[in-house]
Amino acid sequence: MKRTIFIFLFLFIGLGTSIYLYLNQRIVPIEQVFPSKIWAKPIENLPNLKGVGAPTAKNCGGCHTEIYEEWKRSTHANALSDIQFQSELAKPSSPKWICLNCHIPVQNQRETIITGLQNGDYLRPVEIPNPNFNIEMQAEGVTCATCHVRVDSNFKESFVIGGTGGTTPPHPVKIDRKQLLNRCYDCHNETYSLNESLICSFQTGTELIATKSNESCSSCHQPEVRRSFVKPSLNKPIRTSHKHGFIGGGVPKTFDLYQDQIRLGYKPGIVLSDLKVENNRIEVLLRNSNASHHVTTGDPERFYRLILVGIDPLGKIIYKEETTIGQEWVWSPAAKKVSDNRIPYGKSFEWKIELPNLPIETFQFQAVHVRLKNNTSDFMIQSSGYVPSKYKANVDKIKDLYPHSSLVIETKYQLKTKSRKDTPLEELFKRNVNRKGE
Ligand code: HEC
Ligand code: HEC
Ligand code: HEC
Ligand code: HEC
Ligand code: HEC
Incomplete structure (x- = not known):
């Protein structure tokens, strides 16, 4: 009796293992x-x-x-x-x-x-x-x-x-x-x-x-x-x-490619359609006029950082506000989109800010297209041990070699005269060559 059980058990395990092995090796x-x-x-x-x-x-x-x-x-x-x-x-x-x-x-x-x-x-x-x-x-x-x-x-x-x-x-x-x-x-x-x-x-x-x-x-x-x-x-x-430059968000893969972005067709998707200051309140209106898809699109890590600073008569920055346009995801334990305020084609994004009482003479507004965050590239350097030797040295120097972001809109607003002066795109792209990080 005991022997038969053993034989059955043996056959059972043997068969199970072969089925498992077969399935596991199956192409x-x-x-x-x-x-x-x-x-x-x-x-x-x-x-x-x-x-x-x-x-x-x-x-x-x-x-x-x-x-x-x-x-x-x-x-x-x-x-x-x-x-x-x-x-x-x-x-x-x-x-x-x-x-x-x-x-x-x-x-x-x-x-x-x-x-x-x-x-x-x-x-x-x-x-x-x-x-x-x-x-x-x-x-x-x-x-x-x-x-x-x-x-x-x-x-x-x-x-x-x-x-x-x-x-x-x-x-x-x-x-x-x-x-x-x-x-x-x-x-x-x-x-x-x-x-x-x-x-x-x-x-x-x-x-x-x-x-x-x-x-x-x-x-x-x-x-x-x-x-x-x-x-x-x-x-x-x-x-x-x-033209075959396939220009997208204006953040190229190396710094020496900045000089070709505009020639090959770059323009920002968003346009600063209005900036007004009234009764201690500032309103910035951005419109997606140039891209027939969301801005930002493609890689979910991309986003726009909007920066507003207030400058006093001595040229000192005495006020700063920031916000972002993009998606936010968490990747672990499971990938999940947490928020999304991107601008669909033809739609606008309104940024309203209550201002404190400060002796501000000029406001400067900037929009920066971010492709790679600083903390993501930090992480890449930390885990570069996995990267094949051919590319490892470049990953270790990613902060110096890899554009993380580009400044694509800049304007200065004079409170007294209510006048606005936009910096030409060509000048911004000359500056982008020397910017580092997000
Ligand atoms: C990502 C896809 C893609 C890649 C990569 C690409 N092309 Fe094209 N190419 C196109 C499209 C799309 C058109 C046609 C556009 C149209 O007719 O409206 C085109 C058009 C052309 C034409 C016809 C002339 C013109 O400018 O319309 C030539 C020649 C050409 N490509 C050569 C090349 C060569 C050479 C390369 C590589 C150095 C290349 N393409 C890479 C998509 C691509
Ligand atoms: C020996 C020269 C030569 C080479 C090499 C060559 N082409 Fe061409 N190709 C031509 C010429 C000539 C034309 C016609 C030009 C015109 O229409 O004015 C042409 C036309 C084209 C067109 C346009 C066709 C059309 O009517 O829309 C495409 C796309 C294209 N080539 C792609 C390629 C790709 C991709 C390669 C590489 C795999 C390649 N060519 C290699 C000479 C070449
Ligand atoms: C075989 C896959 C493939 C096809 C087909 C393809 N792409 Fe791409 N495209 C990519 C990849 C991959 C990247 C990004 C590479 C990277 O960032 O390292 C990219 C990047 C881009 C970018 C650059 C975005 C930026 O900000 O730098 C643009 C614009 C773009 N593609 C447009 C097009 C267009 C237009 C076509 C069709 C004519 C096309 N692609 C077809 C794979 C493809
Ligand atoms: C009406 C013009 C227009 C059309 C059509 C268009 N794009 Fe774009 N695209 C843009 C502009 C402008 C930008 C730059 C957006 C920015 O960063 O401000 C852009 C950016 C991108 C980017 C970079 C990511 C980003 O948000 O900057 C990719 C990738 C891209 N486009 C792919 C595509 C593909 C694929 C298609 C077709 C399905 C397409 N685009 C159709 C204008 C266009
Ligand atoms: C279905 C096609 C597809 C597959 C599969 C794919 N990619 Fe891409 N990848 C793209 C396209 C398209 C882009 C350009 C998106 C943009 O520029 O916004 C891209 C861009 C990237 C970028 C650059 C992002 C940026 O913002 O510059 C990285 C990094 C990347 N892919 C890594 C990977 C890795 C790792 C895998 C495998 C796990 C992978 N991709 C699989 C199509 C693909």
Whole structure:
């Protein structure tokens, strides 16, 4: 009797262990774990493009010289080298392959191909070496091919997606302007919770659609310019082209990129539409006139800091008030949005302040777009031990190397004359080069 129980128990444990082992070793296809999620897979390996060679941005830049120079200065081109990205990517909890699917989105940019997930667990990808890995293309972040190059499924040949047509390019082209314009949504409009504290919350596309405007993301982020699509020596006609700097909130990834922000199309989304002082009360009115989505949008850490100071006749600051426009989240134990006072398109934000009785002669108002908080970069330095050696030194020097914020509106208001003088944007961006921190 005792023996039979033991045998049964033994069989039971054995069977249980094998089922457990089987399930745990089972390789589940990515599409099964993340059905119809574009970011769950990179764009398939792209064979060499006829007339071009490897579909790297550098090769495209051989003919599309100006577009290449603009794109080189964009946040897209910096999407892998970004100090903040490298620091967050290195966290042991980050599902690196998923992050890379949006930050280096073409399979040629990846050392390995992911064939599935062990037991469907996104932290256990099964990887094999990628024979088409191109290390030069890896460094290019959101490279040209992300939006422009695909493989023809019949001929297994790469082709370029264009929006215009004509004038005999040396490479195969298919015209599909709509597909090109809608591509932004794949990465900039995703809301998904991987687990309680790791969520993605980009609703820029949804915000744009809600305004019912006819604009696309490119209408503003790729301003039109009349020029040849290619270098002058190819003798092609002047046409309507689009700047490729993809300028957003005006906080670039390195200090030397400040000088290109305005040239490539930066303007603040919010406009200081009114500032008035009456009976010990000051009213600041800001309107989102320039961005057909919320300001701030995209990364939930971004916010605007509004600063009002009162200056006495001797030039001394004797009064200061601050407030913020943005979202506030707590990330642990579970991610949760706590507050949100961002400005939707066409709407205004009113800041009313009761003033104390002080001998103020001039008020100065400033709006600062913050991309990274000081205490977040402090934390990055503390945990830089995880960061690969190639990027670690940069993370340790993040305070000096990485713009955290930009001053984008400044005005001075003279109480006696009730006159307002705005500082030109060009001057603010010269000063931004020397600002540090949030
Ligand atoms: C669905 C596509 C997508 C995925 C997946 C994704 N990102 Fe991003 N990431 C973006 C976009 C779009 C932006 C730009 C948002 C902005 O500038 O406001 C961005 C910006 C960032 C930034 C810069 C934030 C800033 O304000 O400058 C960091 C850091 C970052 N991502 C880290 C990660 C990490 C780590 C992961 C993986 C856990 C990840 N991303 C996964 C699309 C993605
Ligand atoms: C050897 C020169 C050369 C190289 C290299 C090259 N192109 Fe072109 N491309 C051209 C020419 C010429 C045109 C047509 C120019 C015109 O229409 O005025 C063109 C047109 C285009 C167009 C516009 C198509 C349209 O009608 O809307 C796109 C988009 C494009 N190329 C993308 C790329 C990308 C992406 C790469 C790199 C993978 C690349 N090109 C590499 C020469 C080149
Ligand atoms: C494959 C994913 C992907 C696609 C497609 C994509 N982006 Fe991005 N975009 C990103 C990532 C990732 C970042 C941020 C990189 C970082 O901060 O390190 C970004 C940053 C930006 C920024 C910069 C924000 C700032 O303040 O610096 C703008 C603007 C932008 N994208 C516009 C566009 C537009 C317009 C399109 C479509 C034509 C587009 N993006 C398509 C992934 C993508
Ligand atoms: C994030 C997506 C994205 C990336 C990355 C990107 N482009 Fe474009 N590109 C577009 C869109 C969208 C258009 C079409 C805009 C339109 O027709 O309204 C375009 C248009 C073009 C055109 C046609 C001429 C023009 O200016 O309209 C050329 C040529 C071109 N891109 C080349 C490149 C090259 C070369 C790179 C890399 C150095 C690159 N693009 C990177 C989205 C992108
Ligand atoms: C009517 C013009 C307009 C359109 C259309 C538009 N944007 Fe913007 N966008 C702006 C302006 C202006 C800013 C700068 C906001 C600021 O920081 O004051 C901006 C900022 C951004 C930023 C940086 C985050 C921030 O809040 O500064 C990202 C990312 C972005 N836009 C992506 C997109 C995407 C994706 C689309 C399409 C779904 C889009 N934008 C459509 C004008 C526009």
